[in-house]
Amino acid sequence: MTARDPRAPKFPLPLERLTPATRVRAPAAAPSGLGLDSQGVRRSMVDRLRAGGIRNEGVLAALADVPRHRFVDAALVTQAYEDTSLPIGHGQTISKPSVVARMLELLFEGSNAKAQGTLGRALEIGTGCGYQAAVLARLSKQLYSVERLKPLHDKAREHLATLREHRIRLVYGDGRHGHPPNAPYDSIIAAAGGDDLPGQWLEQLATGGRLVAPMHDARAGTQVLMVVDRGDDGYVHSRHEAVLFVPLKFGLD
Numbered sequence: 478m479t480a481r482d483p484r485a486p487k488f489p490l491p492l493e494r495l496t497p498a499t500r501v502r503a504p505a506a507a508p509s510g511l512g513l514d515s516q517g518v519r520r521s522m523v524d525r526l527r528a529g530g531i532r533n534e535g536v537l538a539a540l541a542d543v544p545r546h547r548f549v550d551a552a553l554v555t556q557a558y559e560d561t562s563l564p565i566g567h568g569q570t571i572s573k574p575s576v577v578a579r580m581l582e583l584l585f586e587g588s589n590a591k592a593q594g595t596l597g598r599a600l601e602i603g604t605g606c607g608y609q610a611a612v613l614a615r616l617s618k619q620l621y622s623v624e625r626l627k628p629l630h631d632k633a634r635e636h637l638a639t640l641r642e643h644r645i646r647l648v649y650g651d652g653r654h655g656h657p658p659n660a661p662y663d664s665i666i667a668a669a670g671g672d673d674l675p676g677q678w679l680e681q682l683a684t685g686g687r688l689v690a691p692m693h694d695a696r697a698g699t700q701v702l703m704v705v706d707r708g709d710d711g712y713v714h715s716r717h718e719a720v721l722f723v724p725l726k727f728g729l730d
């Protein structure tokens with residue numbers, strides 16, 4: 478590389494190496510001339526998810542449809558289509574698109590979801606900013622989503638109102654109790670992980686229903702994705718890959 482090479486670093490390499498956290502990250506695949514509202518930016522994100530192994534075309538179509546940048550703060554919009562979790566305030570984060578995609582793909586392998594081609598009546602624990610709720614709503618008949626932090630519950634309501642999402646019922650409460658009034662659910666998904674799977678989630682799962690949730694696995698010393706299927710004869714648990722979610726907390730704040 479010569480001194481005139483336009484690709485030459487703007488400051489000496491050792492300094493750059495010492496300050497990696499301050500490096501500005503390039504927006505993911507934002508083709509020049511296309512704004513974030515463009516379908517093209519989201520399609521690129523979906524192409525990367527497909528290349529990363531996500532096969533469920535329904536899930537990919539829902540992810541291609543939801544404008545993720547409208548769920549994050551203005552300062553973060555350029556990162557909205559990168560495969561990264563982002564802060565949404567109150568110490569919480571919006572999940573990575575690849576993790577959302579993987580969990581939804583797992584949910585679709587539940588018996589009722591497979592038979593009906595939809596997540597049916599679905600319950601989400603941890604609404605956060607409402608992004609995953611918007612994706613879930615496109616794949617379910619009716620979605621109930623519970624959040625324990627009032628400011629986030631309110632923020633999600635604003636975000637989803639802008640998108641005119643009517644299939645979502647937002648609930649302010651402690652999601653460890655699930656949401657008994659509308660049980661049973663064909664699909665239950667949690668966006669926060671504890672040391673156990675609360676008994677009420679299992680009780681509120683329909684026969685043929687499936688639950689996907691992060692949970693601390695003491696043996697592995699890490700959080701893993703747990704899948705529970707409810708059949709005629711009871712529950713079948715299976716453990717999947719390691720993940721990193723915010724803690725599932727008790728009560729309201």
Ligand code: SAH
Nearest residue numbers: 571603605606608609625652668669725726
């Ligand atoms: N699905 C969200 C991810 C939010 S992060 C999104 O797309 O943005 C997980 C959320 O779970 C946080 O908002 C946190 O407040 C919430 N949470 C943690 N414990 C909870 C509980 N017991 N009941 C309801 N929500 C809970």
